[in-house]
Amino acid sequence: MCQSNYLEISRAALRRNAQVVIEAVHTPVIAVVKCGGYGVTIPEAAEAWRHAGASMFAVSRPEEALELRACGADEEILLLSPVADERTLDGMLKSDVTLTADGIENAYFYCRHAKGIRAHVAVDTGMGRFGVPWSDIGQIRDIYSLMGTDVRGIFSHFSRSYESRYKLTKKQLGRFLAVTETLAAEGVDVGMRHIANSCAALRFPQTRLDAVRIGSALVGRTAAATPAMLEPVSVFNAQVVACRSFYIGDTTGYGSRYRFRRHTRAAIVAVGREDGFGTAPMPDKLRIRDLAAYLYHTIRRWCDSECVLYNGHRLPMIGRIGNQFTLFDASDVDISPGDWVQWEGSLMLSSCKRRFV
Numbered sequence: 420m421c422q423s424n425y426l427e428i429s430r431a432a433l434r435r436n437a438q439v440v441i442e443a444v445h446t447p448v449i450a451v452v453k454c455g456g457y458g459v460t461i462p463e464a465a466e467a468w469r470h471a472g473a474s475m476f477a478v479s480r481p482e483e484a485l486e487l488r489a490c491g492a493d494e495e496i497l498l499l500s501p502v503a504d505e506r507t508l509d510g511m512l513k514s515d516v517t518l519t520a521d522g523i524e525n526a527y528f529y530c531r532h533a534k535g536i537r538a539h540v541a542v543d544t545g546m547g548r549f550g551v552p553w554s555d556i557g558q559i560r561d562i563y564s565l566m567g568t569d570v571r572g573i574f575s576h577f578s579r580s581y582e583s584r585y586k587l588t589k590k591q592l593g594r595f596l597a598v599t600e601t602l603a604a605e606g607v608d609v610g611m612r613h614i615a616n617s618c619a620a621l622r623f624p625q626t627r628l629d630a631v632r633i634g635s636a637l638v639g640r641t642a643a644a645t646p647a648m649l650e651p652v653s654v655f656n657a658q659v660v661a662c663r664s665f666y667i668g669d670t671t672g673y674g675s676r677y678r679f680r681r682h683t684r685a686a687i688v689a690v691g692r693e694d695g696f697g698t699a700p701m702p703d704k705l706r707i708r709d710l711a712a713y714l715y716h717t718i719r720r721w722c723d724s725e726c727v728l729y730n731g732h733r734l735p736m737i738g739r740i741g742n743q744f745t746l747f748d749a750s751d752v753d754i755s756p757g758d759w760v761q762w763e764g765s766l767m768l769s770s771c772k773r774r775f776v
Contacts, residue, residue, distance in 0.1 A: 423689035424657040428459050430467065433637060434651040437471035440636050443619050446627040448472075449497065449613060451634030452487065453479040458766025459652065462490040463775060464637060469494075471770035477632055484516045497539060497572075500523045500549060508532055521549050526562045539572035539610070542598055546578045553594040556601055563607050572611035573599060577626070580619035588597040588619060589727050592626055619644035638688040638766055653769075655762040656739045657690040657727065662749065662756055671746060672756065677738030686734065686749040688727060688760055691741040694771050696762065697725045727760040734760065 441448055450473040465476060465487060477497040478484050484496050501521035502508045506527070511518060518538045520526045529536045540562050541550035551558045553575070563570050567639025575595045581589045592614060599609050613630040615623070618641050620631035635641055639649040665671070665679045690696045722737040727747055734747040734754075747760070754760075 423660060424655065424694060425774050426458075426653050426655055426766065427774050427776060428463070428766075430463065430775050432639070433459060433463065433467035434470050434636050434652050436639055436649050436652065437467045439647050439649060440617075440621070440633050441471050441473065444631050444633075446620070446629055447475070447630040449475045449477045449630050449632045450637075451477045451499075451616075451632050453477070453483055453499075453634065454767055457635055457638045460773060461486050465490065465492055465503065467637060479512055481516075484511065485514055487517075488514045499541075501541070503528075505532060512536065513651070519549065520562050520566065520570070522551050523558050523561050523565070526565050529719075530565060535569055536566070537569055537571055538566060539574055540570055542573060542575045542595060543678075544575040544589065544594040544614075546576045546591075548576070550575060551739075553598050556598060559598060560605070560607065562604065563602065563609075568608075570610055572613065572629075573609045574612070574632075575614045577614065577616055577619050580616055580622065580626075581641075583643075586622055588623060588626065590738060616642050618643050618645065619737045621647045640766075651763065653763075653766055654758050655690070655694065655696075657762065659686045659754060659756055659758045659760065660689055660696075660744070661670045661687040662754065663687065672738040672741070682750075683737070683748055684750045685737055686729075686747045686754050686758075686760070687744055687746055689744060690727070690760075690762065691743040691745050693743055694699050695767075696745065697736075697740045727758045727762045729754055 450468035452461050452464040455461060461483060475495045476487060476492060477499050477753040478487060479499050481498060484498055487496055495517055497517045498511060499519055501519050502511055512533060518536060519530065520538045520540045540559060542553050544553045577588050577591055577710035582588060595614050599612055602609050611630055612628040613632055614628060615626040615631040617633050617636040619626040620633060622645050636649060639651045663685050665683045665685060667679060667681060669679045671677050726735045728732045729752055732752050734749055737748055
């Protein structure tokens with residue numbers, strides 16, 4: 420099949436990142452392969468983790484668990500979100516998936532449906548999404564009493580493990596440990612304790628507990644710098660489909676808002692917003708600091724135009740990013756239709772074809 424662009428993903432780099440993480444944390448790793456394996460596909464992400472020695476997986480959605488089973492995974496799979504309907508629950512039980520108990524009503528739903536449903540209890544320590552509030556120790560205790568030995572673990576999730584100071588992460592860890600220690604003092608076997616995600620596990624050793632959940636580190640990207648020597652695993656390749664010469668006063672793009680100020684030779688490249696090119700996250704509407712950071716980075720991106728690489732040369736973008744095709748200044752390089760340029764593509768945003776090497 421002919422492709423005008425594709426993401427080239429290195430299996431060797433995936434395996435090296437997985438191995439680096441496992442050697443760095445010295446704790447059992449729950450390999451999180453949600454969001455299509457963070458962009459590298461679930462089967463490829465699973466294989467990289469398996470090769471490095473991970474023996475348990477986690478996903479966010481039921482369909483991801485089914486895909487993992489379909490590609491031959493026989494390891495334990497933890498679904499990190501609660502199941503709310505009987506049809507989905509049946510599917511998870513048939514596929515031998517470990518569930519998340521999000522509260523006492525959710526636990527009752529599981530127990531009414533079938534006996535022996537394996538689950539982990541979710542505790543909300545500040546993320547504010549899934550889980551029993553950490554202060555409601557009575558409800559957590561009731562879940563353990565109701566489900567008994569079927570509860571195999573307990574977990575929470577850090578909301579800001581990328582913070583520069585170990586502050587909120589420390590607070591959330593303290594809340595989580597207060598819950599597990601109280602239950603243990605009452606004779607409850609809480610099972611596997613896990614709270615650390617990629618950033619926390621690699622930056623704050625005290626958060627590792629009985630296991631850690633690692634996802635984005637596999638593809639070499641974490642929300643903050645870590646001591647682990649991770650590497651990029653992909654490069655976006657896009658073809659030059661045409662070359663054009665523009666003269667002073669010529670315009671390009673919808674609205675003709677870009678006007679050329681000099682004679683320019685442009686390469687028209689098969690890359691655009693559909694491929695995640697130039698896509699920046701929107702700011703959090705609730706925090707002024709996020710809006711300020713967004714504006715700062717937007718201005719920087721405007722001043723330092725997006726670019727692609729050709730034989731080591733940077734080709735700056737011309738005008739606006741197109742949906743599928745974008746112009747780049749190729750005045751200073753010898754480039755022709757059919758040549759290929761590179762860009763560090765967005766794994767999770769790109770819809771283009773993946774090629775593994």
